[in-house]
Amino acid sequence: MGLPAGPLLLVGGGKMGEALLAGWRAAGMAGSDVFVVEPDAARRAALVARHDVRAEATAGAFAGTRPRTIVIAVKPQVLEAAMAPYRALGGRDTLVLSIAAGKTLATLEALFGADRPIVRAMPNTPAAVGRGISVLCANAVTPPARRGEAEALLAAVGETAWIEDEALLHAVTALSGGGPAYVFLLIECLAAAGTRLGLPEDLALRLARTTVIGSGELARLSPEPPATLRQNVTSPGGTTQAALAVLLAADGLQPLVDRALAAAAQRSRELA
Numbered sequence: 001m002g003l004p005a006g007p008l009l010l011v012g013g014g015k016m017g018e019a020l021l022a023g024w025r026a027a028g029m030a031g032s033d034v035f036v037v038e039p040d041a042a043r044r045a046a047l048v049a050r051h052d053v054r055a056e057a058t059a060g061a062f063a064g065t066r067p068r069t070i071v072i073a074v075k076p077q078v079l080e081a082a083m084a085p086y087r088a089l090g091g092r093d094t095l096v097l098s099i100a101a102g103k104t105l106a107t108l109e110a111l112f113g114a115d116r117p118i119v120r121a122m123p124n125t126p127a128a129v130g131r132g133i134s135v136l137c138a139n140a141v142t143p144p145a146r147r148g149e150a151e152a153l154l155a156a157v158g159e160t161a162w163i164e165d166e167a168l169l170h171a172v173t174a175l176s177g178g179g180p181a182y183v184f185l186l187i188e189c190l191a192a193a194g195t196r197l198g199l200p201e202d203l204a205l206r207l208a209r210t211t212v213i214g215s216g217e218l219a220r221l222s223p224e225p226p227a228t229l230r231q232n233v234t235s236p237g238g239t240t241q242a243a244l245a246v247l248l249a250a251d252g253l254q255p256l257v258d259r260a261l262a263a264a265a266q267r268s269r270e271l272a
């Protein structure tokens with residue numbers, strides 16, 4: 001399934017909006033097919049310089065454009081107030097793709113009309129280096145071809161998966177949406193623990209960072225599941241086993257991660 005034909009209107013050229021834009025351009029979408037609405041003048045100039053697209057401060061500048069796709073990448077807090085002009089810009093066949101956390105298909109249908117193809121997606125920040133993962137969920141009237149277009153837009157920045165039960169997006173948000181932050185924290189914790197064992201701070205950070213990067217790459221390239229890769233570095237009676245006895249204890253890492261993800265999923269439900 002390929003990228004949708006233009007024109008595509010990107011609403012919000014912030015961190016995630018720009019990551020998507022970079023992915024689309026790298027995947028062959030013409031700059032002349034992309035219009036960006038971004039209120040911040042410096043960001044607009046940067047987007048134009050880096051991606052060779054047209055960027056304007058308000059939707060009004062694109063009146064008369066009939067976008068085939070509208071991608072919403074504004075913060076959830078401003079979404080409802082910002083959407084009024086876009087309903088008029090699009091038509092019944094305009095695909096609306098929103099990456100705004102917590103904004104449900106019902107909310108988007110209330111804004112754009114339940115008769116329009118609407119897809120919600122939850123990407124994550126490794127999208128900025130083309131290594132994200134996005135989970136998508138479509139409303140009832142989105143035909144397979146338009147689902148494919150939404151998927152292609154997110155596949156430009158990493159892997160994709162679909163869910164039919166929208167409520168699962170709370171769990172997705174908790175796991176892969178926030179996941180990069182937990183992994184960065186793991187690097188910080190490893191480095192801090194290494195420093196407390198006497199390593200110089202910069203060496204501890206380098207060891208921690210490179211170990212997480214290398215292990216991630218090994219998990220990606222190896223056909224073995226993570227549990228086997230873990231067992232492969234755990235000699236009976238050895239040093240790693242001593243550490244894992246602590247991490248795998250009843251009050252070890254799993255219950256902590258369970259609590260962390262439950263808190264994130266609960267917060268996601270509250271925000272929605």
Ligand SMILES: NC(=O)c1ccc[n+]([C@@H]2O[C@H](COP(=O)([O-])OP(=O)(O)OC[C@H]3O[C@@H](n4cnc5c(N)ncnc54)[C@H](OP(=O)(O)O)[C@@H]3O)[C@@H](O)[C@H]2O)c1
Nearest residue numbers: 012013014015016037040073074075076082099100101123
């Ligand atoms: N970052 C993540 O990890 C992540 C993961 C999954 C989903 N998301 C979702 O992605 C969306 C964007 O997040 P982000 O991290 O990219 O935020 P961001 O960097 O703050 O980007 C949002 C951009 O939208 C602009 N904007 C504000 N009001 C607008 C309007 N009325 N019309 C057009 N643009 C407007 C902002 O400009 P100003 O700065 O001038 O206000 C900003 O440049 C959010 O809804 C978030 O939930 C993010």
